[in-house]
Amino acid sequence: MFGLVAWGGLATDSLSNSMSTAFTWMMNNLGWGFVLATTGFVVFALYLAFSRYGRIPLGQDGEKPEFRTVSWIAMMFSAGMGIGLMFYGVSEPLSHFVKLPGAEEAKLAGWTQQEMDDALQTAMSTSLFHWTLHPWAIYAVAGLAIAYSSFRRGRKQLISAVFVPMIGKRNAEGPIGRLIDILALFATLFGSAASLGIGTLQIKTGMQAAGWIGETGTNILVAIIAVLTVCFIASAVSGVAKGIQWLSNINMVLAAALAVFVFVVGPTVLILNLLPTTLGAYLSDFGAMASRTGAIGGDAMTTWLSSWTIFYWAWWISWTPFVGMFIARISRGRTIRQFIGGVLLVPSVVSLVWFAIFGGAAINLQRGGENVYGQGEAEAQTFDVLAHLPLPLVTSVLVMILVAIFFVSGADAASVVMGTLSQRGSIEPSKWVVIFWGAATGAVAAIMLVIGGGKETALEGIQNLTFIAALPFTVVMVLMCVALLKDLRSDHITVRGEKGVEVLEQAVIIGNEEHDGDFQLEISPAEPSDDDADSDSETAKAKAE
Template sequence: MSGSSQNGETRTNNQRHLSSYVPRLGPGGVSLWVFYPSIILIVAVCVLTMAFPDRAGEFLSTIQENVVGTFGWYYVVLVILFMIFAIWMGVSRFGDITLGKDGEPAQFSLVAWFAMLFAAGMGIGLVFFGVAEPLMHYDSPRPGEGAGPAADENGFGAEGIGSEGADLAQYAMAQTFIHWGIHAWAIYVVVGLALAYAIHRKGRPVSIRWALEPLLGAERVRGWLGDVIDTAAIIGTLFGVATSLGLGVEQIGAGLESLGAIDDANTGVSVLLIAVITSVAVVSVVTGVERGIKWLSNVNLGLAGAFLIAMLLLGPTLFLVRELVQSIGVYIQNLVPLTFDTSAYAGAEGEAWQGSWTTFYWGWWISWAPFVGVFIARISKGRTIREFVAGVLIVPTLVTFLWFSVLGGSALHRQLYGEGGLVNRDSLDPFERVIPENALFELLSDVRFGTILSGVAIIMVTIFFVTSSDSGSLVVDMLASGGEQEPPTWSRVMFAVLEGAVAAGLLLAGGLQALRTGAILTALPFSLVMIAMMWATYRSLRAEHHVRRATQERESRQELEQNVRRSVTDELSEMTDRR
């Protein structure tokens, strides 16, 4: 029997065996012990944050201080492990294993696959922080980094400092690359690969729990422990998506204000925008992956590409191209020290910086990991492990670097060599000196066709909002319905509404700071699941590799025996003929 035939037979037997693993579904096709506990907890958070926004804000702030102070180092070590694991999977002996049946073609083309991956992964965040983050790291560098001659009397980046601030600006871009580059996508690889292998290779349902089957066993995965895992994944996914939606709607409000469409982009306006755009997302929800998400992702990828090219051509083009090449070099040079940096010698200021930036990002990406992991696993059928790792890890990272080099580089060029004005010099709060949701539109106000580009940016964020909400709803609904790849439409609509409600609740409880805290907190419990996923994935791949190698050795022996017998037969035949 050939290796592919044996593997196919094994998967068929596994799928038959799964007939006893049918989840306990209630009315409407949802899993009783996953759906209802998730809904109760999520609704409770929404009600409490909206009813007592001030107390909720104080509570979240206190928890953030404790979590960052205690677990900041843990997040750093965790992400390092994820990076090592992801790269190892791509270059290891397991790389040629197909996430599906042997020889099965990919479900989506490379362009469509990448568009959906990127739109679901971090689209809103790129538009929100594309201009602001490099500018903020330049103006308010990590404590202990030292601004030197580039600092004013308060330690912030000085106005119009020209070439003296070049080193600080270059550090700012490298720090941004750390937060948005390989580190972030390695987190997605861990969850996405574990799920894609379990779903497409082993025939398991689309559910986080089944990625841990090699460790926990089928009975525990099917029981209450599996329910707890999927419930935690739902809550983490919903809060992670809500964080992005909150950031996106703040930027949409700032854009509308810059165009004169509204007078004041306050929290009330943001909540209203969430309601309106969530309604649009609900329309996309009912069309599914093959139509709504795929179509919107392709449109937005083209729109983002056109916006990026326009900014490159209308800005200091040669400087931006040179800056991209140089920043990648500085990023590689500082990759190890910045990866391991925990601000240990920077005191309370360093700890606060770590919580507002690096720890926030690692928590944000981890809280998104169930959502993005399930989604990219769902759309990656037919890819080999090596293709999967390369596609998820390398290509989005390079595009992200290009995005920040063009947008952030334009802001830094204006601040260093142009008229400046992107930093509010009257404040000592870094998040008031550069307001992230306003930074893009302040930059565009001085660019030719800036009004048109501002409108394009608003449309981009809106579509990213819709695709994130739609994708998040699909993932959460698959988890809540026992792993069904086509879950009930009514519950997808309900989860889309809940995502908007959580985003509104967090905004009312403290805006950006509450959103940051929510991401950090929801990541902590799920990080333990991700550690288990790495070990479970390795065990599964190692077991399959041993089976494949044993099969190949047996087939080689059989082929050798056949060749020997054939040779002996031919030799005897020749001897007989000679006689």
């Protein structure tokens, strides 16, 4: 990490070229792995929810959930992707509307009605694809594995502890386990830095839209990063958890207020119509979207995937250690079925509503002749849309406040999690360790933006480094699924269920053989055997009527 920061500071062009070359090679040769892995996580999560394992609690038998359902849902969503929705709520549907997935160029004029309708459905379904089942299935797999390992099996709240059934406790606490936690730690570092970089771009553009600053280079970006970094480090080490919780709750209220405002003053009827249309298009196009790779569409599709789908999968995976550990901590006492149902469905519904409101408002302006797409700069499009609605200055300032607080309230927890991982599961890591990881997050975010180059390519540095950092942890997550399944197969509820089926089947066979099908089943103490004279277990016996 020190080497990366030094390299970026002393030889920016060299780092930029090296990262770009590595990214291109990995994208062309390994991008398919992200596509398969993320869809596999969706299938795995749904399988667990609907299988016999769904009734296993994330805690001891009979243990009640630690938090009420409403509080659990609110905390879960606030941790997941608040800053991302603020940045991409307008940008993503609008971008896919004017430039379809894999298209060479944006289309800003000359639409037929059919082309416009098709582009609208593609834009909304693609946005929903990137923000619903797939990202939350990634979080669900990691959160479920950590919660089960910790609350059901009594292990430490570490990624490495999940691998005990696969590699044994000694290896999980040894060098192999440390390597797993290091990969998780650096994935979290780059995921947090990516969010900081994205938030910084949007805050800078908002300041320009408000007329507070003019056109500037990367210096202002680094200054914004420095301010935000100081804020979340101070938050992380201050111990004022209630204050941060209060800020997070205020932020959720402000975000809801902004959404309601745009819904009311924007194209209300179109937004309402988009809800079923978007859901239907998403379900209809799910298979095609989940299988998009560079095999079709040539270089244009590969470029699009690297900027959107695969970047998203890498970003979600890099956030997984933090969000997974957070969701695990607040989910004690819930069953696997309740956990997966809540984690997958509730945020997906919120994302559907959010994109219908902000994406609908943006697309309505674009197809009405207002070029809010501009030059394709994602960070500017939200403010361009707000400029066409009432109270643009107020709403623009509100967006900047929301982005800043969303990041600060999430990054302080992420720096604590990195401290926990680096100090082998300590619930309260040293303040100096937390400060170190907070400063490292800011430094990596600055390097991400600097190696991206100019204003138009600032996101490229974020995307390149995020993809490279997330790739090793993707392998860890796949193996995590295997380890979790091994744990679930040996759970006493699973074993008891299998034994019950076996005993019942044997009793029915004996009843049919000895009583010609005319029998009843009853429970009585088992007769002592030579092998187990002290057994006090019970068994089902067939008895003639």
